[in-house]
Amino acid sequence: MREYNTDQAHALLKEYFGYDEFRPGQEEIISAVVNGNNTLGIMPTGGGKSMCYQIPALMMDGLTIVVSPLISLMKDQVDSLKEMGIPAGMINSSLEGDDFFETIRDARNLKYKLLYIAPERLENPAFMEMLQTMPIDLVAIDEAHCMSQWGHDFRPSYLELGNVIPQITTNPTVVALTATATPKVALDIKNNLGIPANNEVKTGFARDNLSFKVIKGVQPRDYIINYLRSHEKESGIIYAATRSEVDRIAVFLQKLGIKAKPYHAQHTAEERQEAQDDFTFDRVQVIVATNAFGMGIDKSNVRFVIHAQTPGSIEAYYQEAGRAGRDGLESEAILLYRDADIGLRRTWIDASEANEAHRTREYDKLEWMRRYANTEDCLQQFIVRYFGGDCEPCGKCSNCLDERDSEDITIEAQKVLSCVVRLNQRFGKKIVAQVLKGSSTQRILEMNLDEVTTYGIMKAWTLKEIENLIDYLAASQYLMTQSGQFPTLLLTQKGLAVLKGQEKVTRKVDRIVEKEVEVDNELFERLRELRLEIARDQNTAPFIIFSDKALKDMCEKLPTTDEEFLNVKGVGQSKLENYGPEFMEAIEQWKITHE
Template sequence: MKSASEGAFFFDELKEVIPIDKALSILSSYFGYTSFRTGQENAINNVLEGKDTLCVMPTGGGKSVCYQVPALVMEGTVLVVSPLISLMKDQVDALHQIGIPAAYINSTLSTEEYFGTMEIAAEGGYRLLYVAPERFESQSFVQQINRMKIPMIAIDEAHCISQWGHDFRPSYRMMSRVIQSFEKRPVVLALTATATPAVRDDICEQLHIESDHTVMTGFERSNLTFSVIKGQDREKFVKDYVKKNEGEAGIIYAATRKAVDQVHAMLERTGVKVARYHAGLSDVFRQTEQDRFLMDEATVMVATNAFGMGIDKSNIRYVIHYQMPKNMESYYQEAGRAGRDGLDSECTLLFSSQDVITQRFLIDQSQDSQRIPAELEKLQSMIDYCHTESCLQKFIIAYFGESEIEDCGRCANCTDTRERFEVTVEVQKVLSCVIRMGQRFGKTMIAQVLTGSRNKKVLEFGFDKLTTYGLMKERNAKDVSDFIEFIISENFLGVENGQFPIIYVTEQGKDVLTGKVKVFRKGSVETKQITKEDPLFNQLRALRMKLAQEAGVPPFVVFSDKTLRDMAAKMPVTEEAFLEVNGVGAAKLERYGEVFMEEIKSYSAELV
């Protein structure tokens, strides 16, 4: 294996290691932060010393700073490899806002734009150049970048290089060969948010990174609150939640296009500014919907997992999974899109037994049959997460290989104080009905029999003659269906996979029927408002929207919610005080300082 020092050619020319003080000065003057986050300084130190490095940080942990700051220290242009077109644009827009020359090369550029960008890049006109991995399939492109002065290659979403990862992309496998092709080999920084121990080992092996040059900050996101909700009406929960958090940005993920369309239509009927995104929509429509969400013109995005990779929107306050995703990597990456600015945010998973069948079907449709056993194993971990009664954050972190961790004290399992009610008799009614129906029907038919439906099928099968017919007629079929979901989640009923999901009584269920086990159910989870009202923050947010529209950039590119919250708290009216606001550097002061300080003065005058 080639050592990292062999590849770090520019550092021999510099003769001495660049002090971290210079990097800290850049962080302050350009990005407006007075100190590095956990792990950032170690990663930056490593690359400035010429060490190839793997950086594992959770979504929102600040990975981009680990290559953006060195790009302003090193001579030449840092190459950033990313599979995410939307992320490239967002990051380049954000860098332009703070006065850093950057560009991207991807399929959205015309031929003229491509050659124009490459001409400027060849002249050293950019500090950072973002490139899609597929671009390296072009020999002429590889030859062009070989003539440029490239001190570092940052490989974002590095888990895509591993066949053990949840999002393996063959184009990433070329990176090792491309790196070796340089006459003067750049230092390599691989970055990812979701990597199990096996994936981390594979990344290091593929990119020739020494394992002790791995910077891991821990997977915990201390500003996120996790919860799993089972056996409740999903539509009602989502409707109530979105209404109570009107004005806050959120993403609702669903496993299928059909579910996305249904949830989108339901929210649209209630007057919510909602967008949708899935692979069944045209490219133009998807881009328009994504732009509406990024520009805060739509507050809620309903989407399949086709949406979100590389979305740099920092002010997402909640992520709801309307259906269970297929693995923990996908779940944590998607949930982690909440609270990228560090403010408190919520991640809620609404579980139904049908989700397991849906995901097994989607895995079976996978083109690579060799990956199916591994995918089913990952799915089982996701199912276990939905049923655990221990700390949810701890469960996630343990999955990614961290041990000796404390309960988070924030998740729904850690803070659950709901009262428990005994429901043994009601459960026995359902179990008895399932047995009397021959254990060969699904949830809908069982609910219809229990509620005394005169449905044609119910009468054809003679189920109106059963002793369990109409036993729960005081409840509606939807409510009984939700109750059946609760019984399934407690493993008293099982679901047999097949073309139609058939429900049967488990061994634990038989113990309930014979009176050996009592069943208790907690009250429903109530929706709540995430953030407190703040009039000045709302005024500053409206001003940010106006300025963003004028500049043609997403509002979070102007200032993050965290910066606006800090601004509202400190109420700066001088340049010195404005620079003290978290996330304000010299470029942002010059561009926006005066107009925001005028808004604060106007607000203060109205209070007098």
């Protein structure tokens, strides 16, 4: 029976990964796994989920199988492990013939500590037979939310994992890891994999280094170009909902001299790989992508993620936004919100061939996305609460930093709430707004809604202003929207209190977007250049050499001896031997010129 040894775990953490302490939740998961307990780990993107199976793999005698959804994600992780001196391999559709069987032999003979495979492999009976000949101690399931139909990236092959893993004769321990699991999704994962209810480690969903922003009332291209010009040394991702919009934004940026490439499913596999490699190796500053550019991205120094169009769910948004700042440095997640994007998403759901239950779930997720965009509460807190947690206001999102005075809009809110009640809570936002405005459309007149007592009581307002107010009241939970193809507005207990004069409603005016400027650090730029030179020579990604966080730490500590260099975050013995002399020489030269 294996037992967790904390001294051994910390020694491995320092030797291979260059860290002195585990992040929150990591050691709790690692100890449970090493002690043979099936475990679910829920940690935010960038929280160090991969460490939760990589350290156990080094502590166990046998092989660790890692189920991973994308080839590109496997490759990045395998390259990173090899760079640290940890033997790892992968099996996917890119392996053929002799290479495939050689990898199987090496895994069988424990020449690897970790073997990455796609979930579809486990559905192949012949491959399952091969697994029976391997000394497997642990199965790690990355992006485990994919096995729940309540999740946003559901994949049927993931759903089968609960059936095929018990067939492995060595009876391996199972650890499932995800960043985006609501309580319902977490329950699905545990039931599917036979993980006991209390074997769940959740570190919270807050990303302390991410600043969330919701920007309204701007032309996306104008905002994007201004932002990129003030962040020209930084890597980032721009997400759009459609392939045509991705191409339009990418061409627009290229014409202005910005190194950008598009990425979407209509491109060939070779084109997508080339775009991803160019981004990974810092040959382009920006990738403009649909959600096809998703789980396979392991680039640590992404400083910003901009959504030019609104995603379909909080889960999708948080996972995509979480591509920024994986190295722990300050980064931004910006949503350029427009009502038209919600309408586009709703049209796609309407046209879906999915069953009614699935469509209802999608409508509900989209409504939560609308509420996020219209809340005046802390944006990070809103997201964390959506996932069933709680946190203090972040103090740095666009809402927390909004210093405008709040205005009392109780009377205007009462007008809206009263109209919803007068319409017997049978209509959605458009009809309610038209009645309040006093519109004389054919539908309003045919249904005799011009006879309702609240008809025209906000005629001085534009329809857009009324609809925005309704969105705000829904986001603030004075109203709720009934899920479905035709969402209707319903009064909440909180809204009822406003109607009775027991509670006031306040609201702030539209924000003004200000351009931010950052000053580059001279030494940091020199170390980045050195990292890029080495990466090009080795045909590897710069962030695999050192993360931006490691370079920043070098700039702070200015190490010039082996002992000092080992104290840099992310530096282990292998990194010291491979790169220490060159980086310490660059630091020494910088110190001489600045004395």
